[in-house]
Amino acid sequence: MTGLNKTLTAATFAALISGQAHAGNVEVLHYWTSGGEAAALAILQKMMKDEGHSWTDFAVAGGGGETAMTVLKSRAISGNPPSASMIAGPEIAQWGDLGVLAKLDEVATSEGWDALLPKAVADIHKYQGSYVAAPVNVHRINWMWMNKSILDQVNGGQVPQSWDEFFAFMDKAKQAGFIAFAHGGQDWQDATVFEQVALGVGGDDWYRQAFVELDKQALSSDTMTQAFATFKKLKSYMDPGMPGRDWNLTTAMVIDGKAAVQIMGDWAKGEFAAAGKQPGKDYVCATVPGTQNAFNFNVDAFMMFAQKSKEAQAAQQDLSRLLVSKEFQEEFNLKKGSIPVRPDVSLARYDSCAKQSMSDFQASAKSGSLVPSFAHAMAMEPAVSGAVYDVVTNFFNDNDMTADAATSRLVSAIELAQ
Amino acid sequence: MTIGTQAQPLSGVPSRESLADKLQAVLPKIVLAPSMAITLVFTYGFIVWSLVLSFTNSRMLPNYDFIGLSNYSKLFSMDRWTVAYTNLFIFGFLFIVIAICVGTLLAILLDQKIRAEGVLRTIYLYPFALSLIVTGTAWKWILNPEIGIEKLMHDIGFSRFQFDWLVDKDMAIYTIVIAAVWQASGFVMAIMLAGLRGVDNSIIKAAQIDGATMPTIYRRIILPIMRPIFFSCFIILSHLAIKSFDLVVVLTAGGPGYSSDLPATFMYQYAFGRNQIGIGSASAMITLMGFIAILIPYLYSELRKKKHG
Numbered sequence: 001m002t003g004l005n006k007t008l009t010a011a012t013f014a015a016l017i018s019g020q021a022h023a024g025n026v027e028v029l030h031y032w033t034s035g036g037e038a039a040a041l042a043i044l045q046k047m048m049k050d051e052g053h054s055w056t057d058f059a060v061a062g063g064g065g066e067t068a069m070t071v072l073k074s075r076a077i078s079g080n081p082p083s084a085s086m087i088a089g090p091e092i093a094q095w096g097d098l099g100v101l102a103k104l105d106e107v108a109t110s111e112g113w114d115a116l117l118p119k120a121v122a123d124i125h126k127y128q129g130s131y132v133a134a135p136v137n138v139h140r141i142n143w144m145w146m147n148k149s150i151l152d153q154v155n156g157g158q159v160p161q162s163w164d165e166f167f168a169f170m171d172k173a174k175q176a177g178f179i180a181f182a183h184g185g186q187d188w189q190d191a192t193v194f195e196q197v198a199l200g201v202g203g204d205d206w207y208r209q210a211f212v213e214l215d216k217q218a219l220s221s222d223t224m225t226q227a228f229a230t231f232k233k234l235k236s237y238m239d240p241g242m243p244g245r246d247w248n249l250t251t252a253m254v255i256d257g258k259a260a261v262q263i264m265g266d267w268a269k270g271e272f273a274a275a276g277k278q279p280g281k282d283y284v285c286a287t288v289p290g291t292q293n294a295f296n297f298n299v300d301a302f303m304m305f306a307q308k309s310k311e312a313q314a315a316q317q318d319l320s321r322l323l324v325s326k327e328f329q330e331e332f333n334l335k336k337g338s339i340p341v342r343p344d345v346s347l348a349r350y351d352s353c354a355k356q357s358m359s360d361f362q363a364s365a366k367s368g369s370l371v372p373s374f375a376h377a378m379a380m381e382p383a384v385s386g387a388v389y390d391v392v393t394n395f396f397n398d399n400d401m402t403a404d405a406a407t408s409r410l411v412s413a414i415e416l417a418q
Numbered sequence: 419m420t421i422g423t424q425a426q427p428l429s430g431v432p433s434r435e436s437l438a439d440k441l442q443a444v445l446p447k448i449v450l451a452p453s454m455a456i457t458l459v460f461t462y463g464f465i466v467w468s469l470v471l472s473f474t475n476s477r478m479l480p481n482y483d484f485i486g487l488s489n490y491s492k493l494f495s496m497d498r499w500t501v502a503y504t505n506l507f508i509f510g511f512l513f514i515v516i517a518i519c520v521g522t523l524l525a526i527l528l529d530q531k532i533r534a535e536g537v538l539r540t541i542y543l544y545p546f547a548l549s550l551i552v553t554g555t556a557w558k559w560i561l562n563p564e565i566g567i568e569k570l571m572h573d574i575g576f577s578r579f580q581f582d583w584l585v586d587k588d589m590a591i592y593t594i595v596i597a598a599v600w601q602a603s604g605f606v607m608a609i610m611l612a613g614l615r616g617v618d619n620s621i622i623k624a625a626q627i628d629g630a631t632m633p634t635i636y637r638r639i640i641l642p643i644m645r646p647i648f649f650s651c652f653i654i655l656s657h658l659a660i661k662s663f664d665l666v667v668v669l670t671a672g673g674p675g676y677s678s679d680l681p682a683t684f685m686y687q688y689a690f691g692r693n694q695i696g697i698g699s700a701s702a703m704i705t706l707m708g709f710i711a712i713l714i715p716y717l718y719s720e721l722r723k724k725k726h727g
Contacts, residue, residue: 066690066691069690070690073478073479076479077479091478091693094477094478094693095478098478098479185585185673185674186671186673187673187675187676240563240564240582240585241562241563241564241585242585243584243585243673243674244584244585244670244671244673244674381693382691382692382693383477383692383693383694386687386688386691386692386694390497390498390676393673393674393675393676394497394498394675394676394677396675397587397673397674397675397677398587398675399587409497416492416495416496417694
């Protein structure tokens with residue numbers, strides 16, 4: 001048997017009985033099946049092949065990853081987990097409790113992850129002090145995306161800095177006949193906007209107490225009521241077709257000049273880019289009023305499962321190293337629309353929004369104003385964030401519910417879910 | 419050796435024959451055993467498993483820390499669950515009543531020996547052949563105020579026309595009723611039509627000789643005869659209503675907010691989306707009990723009939 005034949009046979013064999021640990025193979029579960037996402041992942045596949053490992057793709061379609069997580073659970077229960085799985089946030093710790101994760105301390109020490117990653121980000125990817133997941137990108141959620149020509153026309157190009165200025169801008173846009181606020185009424189979008197309003201109204205310390213530590217006093221405070229009231233006020237600036245609309249269609253309204261502004265994470269930039277729009281020329285990205293000094297983040301990561309064979313373990317460690325490596329982070333985030341998790345990546349090829357995002361990220365990491373997003377599964381376990389989703393979306397859609405009622409309901413819903 | 423020959427078993431028959439008899443007696447059991455076992459494990463076994471899980475504090479994965487009825491008490495203190503089962507009552511009642519009424523009416527009209535009956539019957543039955551996903555998507559467009567009926571009416575000049583149930587928190591559940599009735603009434607029609615054709619013609623003739631009009635004949639004679647058929651329709655439609663899932667997911671995704679949630683979507687959301695398998699199982703058990711409450715009177719009436727027959 002020739003060498004080539006042997007490799008081929010080994011590769012086929014590995015592909016056939018995937019999951020079973022085989023020579024230098026990694027099986028990676030993910031739900032990045034859209035064009036841009038798949039292109040970003042292809043870079044990783046190539047890098048792994050260059051290292052001499054084989055890659056078994058385990059893609060489970062479905063944007064939110066619910067299906068993928070269900071498949072992952074059944075694989076893990078049957079004692080046959082993949083090498084790595086895409087995941088985000090505190091769910092990593094829940095997996096840690098099951099004792100199925102692999103430790104990445106060796107790679108983390110030799111690559112110096114502790115020095116590279118901000119503590120707020122690093123802690124999420126550790127279980128009992130050891131790294132069990134490798135972070136790949138940072139999405140900033142507290143962005144607002146504005147149509148430049150509408151902004152110039154009704155507000156003289158002035159970006160609103162406070163909520164008062166913001167609502168004045170909304171009024172002017174509405175009077176000029178535009179849809180002032182573009183929104184898609186799905187529960188996660190409601191939660192995303194509410195989260196930014198809360199961060200803007202209450203500041204990062206209060207936000208952390210309320211939504212990360214789930215401190216009852218912060219949750220039931222007047223600040224929360226005020227956040228709810230401000231959030232509800234936005235509703236009068238939306239169009240009637242809002243309920244159930246997908247986020248990308250909402251972004252398209254801003255792109256087409258039908259709507260003035262959308263509050264959404266930086267994946268919205270991909271839509272602008274795909275429509276051939278330039279930041280600063282066709283659209284403006286700016287932080288949500290009141291959140292100028294804070295950074296609301298969502299980090300995608302790959303969680304590693306313990307493997308039986310030596311070869312699979314080695315491949316897994318190489319995969320972890322590559323995920324956080326400079327080269328991969330630069331290429332990958334350029335395609336994904338996000339920013340690298342490590343500070344030493346060259347941003348020469350990135351756009352101005354990403355550059356601002358990066359410098360704010362570094363500044364926030366230093367000042368400690370990095371806050372995880374609960375709307376994107378970074379701050380709470382799914383049961384609790386689900387309960388918050390319910391309260392937020394129900395309050396938003398119910399014209400009769402007061403902000404006070406929403407606050408007290410939020411407290412009891414979180415208690416019930418814990 | 420033929421299995422079918424039933425030679426007198428008692429009068430000194432060779433042992434071969436009795437082996438054949440034995441085989442014949444056990445063969446159906448052997449053939450049925452695998453499917454029986456599969457049904458027992460994968461239907462009834464899993465029902466029992468869900469029941470057990472509903473008493474545990476299972477979160478992301480099943481575990482066996484028993485916490486008594488606390489999942490049930492949590493469930494009933496949840497606003498979202500209240501909305502879900504209230505919606506099931508609204509949806510189930512309207513869906514069953516309207517679908518049966520529309521279906522019966524169509525069947526009666528088709529029964530008037532009209533021309534091209536075959537074609538019409540196919541047209542009405544066709545929606546049932548569509549997947550609920552397709553029905554949901556189509557109605558989502560039709561009911562959307564931005565592109566559907568409301569826009570159409572505005573475009574032809576009725577600018578005050580308003581039909582925004584799909585995006586109205588209090589009305590969204592009724593849009594699901596509309597789509598579900600559209601889907602199922604052709605099916606009810608087909609069953610009803612078969613029933614109408616089964617009614618003995620001589621009874622109708624006799625009533626006509628007595629001077630009864632057609633509406634009276636339908637009201638007083640034919641529809642009462644068809645009572646068991648109504649009952650079959652009711653059972654089929656009620657289980658469709660209780661397990662409704664796909665239509666809601668496609669049409670409204672439970673929204674706006676969670677105002678059009680049904681128990682099935684609630685269960686999926688909690689068990690798989692929110693890592694609360696315990697509460698998800700509890701909601702599934704309540705849903706099952708709801709169906710049993712309908713099924714038992716049905717079984718009772720069926721079994722009683724057999725005894726008398």
